[in-house]
Amino acid sequence: MTDPNPMAMIDRLARIAAHDAHTAGLKPVQWEALRFLARANRFSRTPGALTAYLGATKGTVSQTLMTLERAGYVEKSADDADRRTVRLELTDAGKDMLARDGTERMQSALKSIGEADREALAAGAAALLKARIEIDGGRAFGICRECRHFERDAQGPRQHFCRLLKEPLNEGDAANICVEQEAA
Amino acid sequence: MTDPNPMAMIDRLARIAAHDAHTAGLKPVQWEALRFLARANRFSRTPGALTAYLGATKGTVSQTLMTLERAGYVEKSADDADRRTVRLELTDAGKDMLARDGTERMQSALKSIGEADREALAAGAAALLKARIEIDGGRAFGICRECRHFERDAQGPRQHFCRLLKEPLNEGDAANICVEQEAA
DNA sequence: CTCCATAAGTAGCGAGTCGATACCATCTGC
DNA sequence: GCAGATGGTATCGACTCGCTACTTATGGAG
Numbered sequence: 001m002t003d004p005n006p007m008a009m010i011d012r013l014a015r016i017a018a019h020d021a022h023t024a025g026l027k028p029v030q031w032e033a034l035r036f037l038a039r040a041n042r043f044s045r046t047p048g049a050l051t052a053y054l055g056a057t058k059g060t061v062s063q064t065l066m067t068l069e070r071a072g073y074v075e076k077s078a079d080d081a082d083r084r085t086v087r088l089e090l091t092d093a094g095k096d097m098l099a100r101d102g103t104e105r106m107q108s109a110l111k112s113i114g115e116a117d118r119e120a121l122a123a124g125a126a127a128l129l130k131a132r133i134e135i136d137g138g139r140a141f142g143i144c145r146e147c148r149h150f151e152r153d154a155q156g157p158r159q160h161f162c163r164l165l166k167e168p169l170n171e172g173d174a175a176n177i178c179v180e181q182e183a184a
Numbered sequence: 185m186t187d188p189n190p191m192a193m194i195d196r197l198a199r200i201a202a203h204d205a206h207t208a209g210l211k212p213v214q215w216e217a218l219r220f221l222a223r224a225n226r227f228s229r230t231p232g233a234l235t236a237y238l239g240a241t242k243g244t245v246s247q248t249l250m251t252l253e254r255a256g257y258v259e260k261s262a263d264d265a266d267r268r269t270v271r272l273e274l275t276d277a278g279k280d281m282l283a284r285d286g287t288e289r290m291q292s293a294l295k296s297i298g299e300a301d302r303e304a305l306a307a308g309a310a311a312l313l314k315a316r317i318e319i320d321g322g323r324a325f326g327i328c329r330e331c332r333h334f335e336r337d338a339q340g341p342r343q344h345f346c347r348l349l350k351e352p353l354n355e356g357d358a359a360n361i362c363v364e365q366e367a368a
Numbered sequence: 369c370t371c372c373a374t375a376a377g378t379a380g381c382g383a384g385t386c387g388a389t390a391c392c393a394t395c396t397g398c
Numbered sequence: 399g400c401a402g403a404t405g406g407t408a409t410c411g412a413c414t415c416g417c418t419a420c421t422t423a424t425g426g427a428g
Contacts, residue, residue, distance in 0.1 A: 007201060013312060057386070057388080066407090
């Protein structure tokens with residue numbers, strides 16, 4: 001049963017997930033964009049970061065965001081510091097939508113396999129993803145708190161700090177993923 | 185680093201693989217179709233089986249196959265027994281193409297993670313895929329040899345037999361995947 | 369033996385992906 | 399203070415993907 005090449009199974013799983021996504025009313029990329037926006041810290045909620053995360057081209061991401069904005073799931077606003085960059089924010093409708101993302105079947109499948117298999121899958125996938133990102137010289141989008149630029153309690157209890165962006169970070173920021181993240 | 189939900193990483197890996205596929209000259213589905221045709225036994229090389237494997241709709245698969253046929257990678261022929269079904273075969277050009285499928289980077293990433301992670305990933309992915317297919321009542325597309333309809337050496341040494349389709353099977357058939365496969 | 373439900377495929381539509389190219393603003397380094 | 403890099407958008411063409419509608423073939427029930 002175990003295929004010699006894990007990628008065949010990964011592709012197949014992703015295909016099934018994509019099918020679920022379609023059924024739930026949006027295209028797969030649109031769901032991924034919504035999920036990214038929900039998990040990314042404020043520095044990373046931009047078209048550029050999303051582009052890096054998805055590994056797509058700027059044009060495609062721009063289109064996708066236009067669609068999501070028209071549908072009322074995402075709001076754009078200008079950045080004060082750099083007027084080229086666009087800030088993205090999930091609307092309430094977008095958050096509601098995310099709660100109905102149609103992943104129930106996959107979640108129950110995940111629940112039904114044992115803790116051991118689930119752990120193994122997560123560890124293996126993490127390792128492969130990390131290795132591949134390293135080969136590409138891409139960005140890992142790891143958790144802010146685990147970054148080498150992260151300075152815990154720099155400005156008081158739970159007042160952390162990003163040495164790279166020179167910005168204060170609260171607990172929420174620290175738990176989110178970030179474009180700039182580099183493993184400690 | 186390890187995400188609480190493995191599906192996020194699986195989706196991301198699949199997205200990277202899809203990007204590779206694009207770069208290599210065909211669309212992701214087209215590569216998957218080619219790979220399927222290379223691995224499927226003769227009973228399973230039909231549009232219908234491919235549809236079940238991909239989890240897509242008949243229409244989409246029909247289009248994909250038309251594209252591949254126009255490009256000269258796949259040949260269609262009529263089935264004598266059931267004149268509704270179309271038999272699919274990879275052409276030599278199709279096989280050549282498969283050898284240049286652009287998975288090198290992913291393969292080296294796979295190689296660079298340890299044997300342990302690779303095993304873990306394969307085992308976990310297999311378990312999840314199996315669980316999900318069970319929930320959906322779908323088809324596993326397992327290896328012929330591991331099927332409950334498979335009868336080893338039924339008609340002499342290495343002359344196996346499929347009790348479901350009532351057809352003889354050679355060693356090659358037995359190693360391929362099959363639409364009808366059900367775990368022993 | 370005929371009727372008809374079912375199965376295998378195809379045809380065409382609409383929304384959207386995706387890569388590519390071209391383009392416009394705005395920053396930043398020298 | 400200007401050249402080049404950076405962040406986004408616009409548009410195009412080929413294709414995916416779900417959908418509905420259709421055709422042809424099969425096989426079971428009366």
